[in-house]
Amino acid sequence: AAGNVGNDTAVVTIDTVAPYAPVLDPINATDPVTGTAEAGSTVTVTYPDGTTATVVAGTDGTWSVPNPGNLVDGDTVTATATDPAGNTSLPGTGTVSADITAPVVALDDVLTNDSTPALTGTVNDPTATVVVNVDGVDYPAVNNGDGTWTLADNTLPTLADGPHTITVTATDPAGNAGTDTAVVTIDTTAPNAPVIDPVNATDPVTGTAEAGSTVTVTYPDGTTATVVAGTDGTWSVPNPGNLVDGDTVTATATDPAGNTSLPGTGTVSADITAPVVALDDVLTNDSTPALTGTVNDPTATVVVNVDGVDYPAVNNGDGTWTLADNTLPTLADGPHTITVTATDPAGNAGTIQQW
Numbered sequence: 001a002a003g004n005v006g007n008d009t010a011v012v013t014i015d016t017v018a019p020y021a022p023v024l025d026p027i028n029a030t031d032p033v034t035g036t037a038e039a040g041s042t043v044t045v046t047y048p049d050g051t052t053a054t055v056v057a058g059t060d061g062t063w064s065v066p067n068p069g070n071l072v073d074g075d076t077v078t079a080t081a082t083d084p085a086g087n088t089s090l091p092g093t094g095t096v097s098a099d100i101t102a103p104v105v106a107l108d109d110v111l112t113n114d115s116t117p118a119l120t121g122t123v124n125d126p127t128a129t130v131v132v133n134v135d136g137v138d139y140p141a142v143n144n145g146d147g148t149w150t151l152a153d154n155t156l157p158t159l160a161d162g163p164h165t166i167t168v169t170a171t172d173p174a175g176n177a178g179t180d181t182a183v184v185t186i187d188t189t190a191p192n193a194p195v196i197d198p199v200n201a202t203d204p205v206t207g208t209a210e211a212g213s214t215v216t217v218t219y220p221d222g223t224t225a226t227v228v229a230g231t232d233g234t235w236s237v238p239n240p241g242n243l244v245d246g247d248t249v250t251a252t253a254t255d256p257a258g259n260t261s262l263p264g265t266g267t268v269s270a271d272i273t274a275p276v277v278a279l280d281d282v283l284t285n286d287s288t289p290a291l292t293g294t295v296n297d298p299t300a301t302v303v304v305n306v307d308g309v310d311y312p313a314v315n316n317g318d319g320t321w322t323l324a325d326n327t328l329p330t331l332a333d334g335p336h337t338i339t340v341t342a343t344d345p346a347g348n349a350g351t352i353q354q355w
Helices: none
Strands: 033-036 042-046 052-056 063-065 076-082 092-095 111-114 119-123 130-136 137-140 148-151 162-171 178-188 205-208 212-218 225-230 236-237 248-254 264-267 277-279 289-296 299-307 309-312 320-323 338-343 349-354
Touching: 033 076, 033 092, 052 063, 063 178, 119 162, 148 236, 205 264, 225 236, 264 277, 277 338, 277 349
Parallel strands: 111 178
Antiparallel strands: 033 063, 042 052, 042 076, 076 092, 119 148, 130 137, 130 162, 162 178, 205 236, 212 225, 212 248, 248 264, 277 289, 289 320, 299 309, 299 338, 338 349
């Protein structure tokens, strides 16, 4: 052998010191997760759902990994650093401070006869910006800071009759947006005037009107009665009991949008006049006498009451009435109380009493 010898020299560096724990910058729900660690170390970031992201810290120690997009307020993110010698640090931790919750905003459906209506609703974030979109056009609303928002009257242009789709959006300072949709229906057409059925002095006052409208009936003395017309348009209110023949009763109908009709009218046709009845004087030696008298209503029923007992008499239809001879029991000598009552078909009663 020639005895040639080759050699080389290398340095073996022993490093058993782990890097310091990475420092995580403040974390939110959208931006990359960043921090600092030992320059050249491999940083492993672990998210709350167990997934990881790995990056090598730069020469200045900074590092950055993507935000997973599913972080919520209060979540904990950890990061370890492993140096080139394989030493791994203790974990550094960061807590997510993320406003990722959209405001809750609401608007109820509206039915109105105002063609430039005010709109109001609720919003649970006093810092949110509220915008109302009507028929595709945005109108800034006022967040009142008390849980409500308002779009002032006459802010909107004149809206045509019919439904309009309204979208309200509340956006918080972090850019989270909540929306709600409702329908605003404009109705500026008044209902037809109610129709009043024939009115008398005793029966309920009835009629028809636009279904669902509020019917207000006005009596001659100025008092009123109110009722909502049924799905078939019919309505009924009590008779006040003081109507007289020829009185005028009026009724208006107001629809749910607030439009009020012209008045409908009805004239009272009421028989409220009692018949006039009379009894001829009697002085007789007949102890079961016939009795006669007059009555001015040929349709009236005539009843004679003698000493507390009723006896039907005959209405002769010629202005007189008769209780036939021997109809009464034998009456003792002396005066007897006699009451004659004439009642017409409407229930009006006229009386006369004699002793």
